Amino acid sequence: ETGVTQTPRHLVMGMTNKKSLKCEQHLGHNAMYWYKQSAKKPLELMFVYSLEERVENNSVPSRFSPECPNSSHLFLHLHTLQPEDSALYLCASSQVGLAGGYTGELFFGEGSRLTVL
């Protein structure tokens, strides 16, 4: 496989369920990201992991819990979500320079479409 792979592609869950989204990148990158995409709104950065350390957490509710066990894998654990959390969740990866930080191209997965009932 090549690129960034996300599973599942579609997920329907109740507000009391616990589920996880999975992302795997095959590009040898050292940074991975979770973005939320809602209709007609800009992508919202949720979490950034650089060299397996969480370096950014943009005021995301605690019902979203990320995990990055290694530089190729990223998870987003979901629990007690709200209907307004329904959205497309995109994973991305990039190569971060020696000075740190991102200015390079983001490579996105195809997204996980989440519906919370």
Added chain:
Amino acid sequence: KNQVEQSPQSLIILEGKNCTLQCNYTVSPFSNLRWYKQDTGRGPVSLTIMTFSENTKSNGRYTATLDADTKQSSLHITASQLSDSASYICVVSLNTGGFKTIFGAGTRLFVKA
């Protein structure tokens, strides 16, 4: 406030016609600007990158321009094809280190036969 605004929000054109999408930004300090194409049900894919010193860059039928003085960018699509139907997202990165990128809301393009 760092913002990226795109216009129009949506656009319908006939196959074979040209179109231009606009991106205005109030982002500082500026590092680079990218245009991404997002097909329905897919993740965004980078089309072009523009740095401060670049005015024009082409990628096949896509030509991006950048005016760093007025903080405007455009994406021109020539001889549109049905496969150009997608959302086009303007993304500006800040030159502050860290992971500061500002996304526009996108322009939804529909190309009709």
